[in-house]
Amino acid sequence: MMFIMRSAFWLTVAFLVIKPEADLRHSAETMADQALATGSQFVADQIDAIECDTIQCFGGKAIVAAALPPIPPSGTPMHEAPQDDPVPYPRPRPDRSG
Numbered sequence: 001m002m003f004i005m006r007s008a009f010w011l012t013v014a015f016l017v018i019k020p021e022a023d024l025r026h027s028a029e030t031m032a033d034q035a036l037a038t039g040s041q042f043v044a045d046q047i048d049a050i051e052c053d054t055i056q057c058f059g060g061k062a063i064v065a066a067a068l069p070p071i072p073p074s075g076t077p078m079h080e081a082p083q084d085d086p087v088p089y090p091r092p093r094p095d096r097s098g
Contacts, residue, residue: 047065052058 044065047061050057050061052061
């Protein structure tokens, strides 16, 4: 009985967290963009935190800054979602069906 109560509790919590009308695709894109921007900012801050007193150090920082290209925004995903067909139609019947 406790197993059923525990399962019902966690299923209810999952249902409340992931709502049926939630657009997960949009939230995943914004979260990924935010994570990439935060990571890039962290790397830039760490490079700027290095104290340089020689020209070799300044050159190394410039090379690292040039090697890290800016991350393009993810406007279109790599795999675009298929478009829903407005009119459903049945699949053609095989010739052997008659």
